[in-house]
Amino acid sequence: GDSVTQMEGPVTLSEEAFLTINCTYTATGYPSLFWYVQYPGEGLQLLLKATKADDKGSNKGFEATYRKETTSFHLEKGSVQVSDSAVYFCALTGANSKLTFGKGITLSVRP
């Protein structure tokens, strides 16, 4: 079945550092790929998405590119802020339209 693998966490960075969170997936066909974010005390929010190969999703300075050849959707940001501290989930919807999540990774940004 479909699955999503995220790098192990947690991740701690200083403000203005470069961020990469790795995500790889297994799915049949051509899944849609997502990054969700969960800020402390809040619900899951869609951060960005990509629906076909080579698409780049972007939002709030975050970017991720749908790489079919490496089955990856790594999240990047050039300069993180304290307010980016949250839990980040990579996810996909496959042929059955079911949303499958990775385990999530906690990001802490120090001032």
Place this chain on the structure above:
Amino acid sequence: EAGVAQSPRYKIIEKRQSVAFWCNPISGHATLYWYQQILGQGPKLLIQFQNNGVVDDSQLPKDRFSAERLKGVDSTLKIQPAKLEDSAVYLCASSLDSGRYNEQFFGPGTRLTVL
């Protein structure tokens, strides 16, 4: 636009007791989902409704969990009797429709602790 509402936000019960969670989706959203999120894991789909009909309940432990969506709007998820391993955050989400490109909007969740 109001988001997905859930209540209660927190619940502590003893094993073998029963508990119910309530969800009010975004107005006009036909599809409603219940997820279970165990600490350290990503959310796992328990059940999906399209209007008031069940689309997918393959991951719902039907011997103890039940859910309904009367009139195709609000939904309740019940656990009876609860086990220790049911301790988790229960998330409700809704989307306009069930297609793979429809964004799911999540509520804040109900954190359940079973002692």
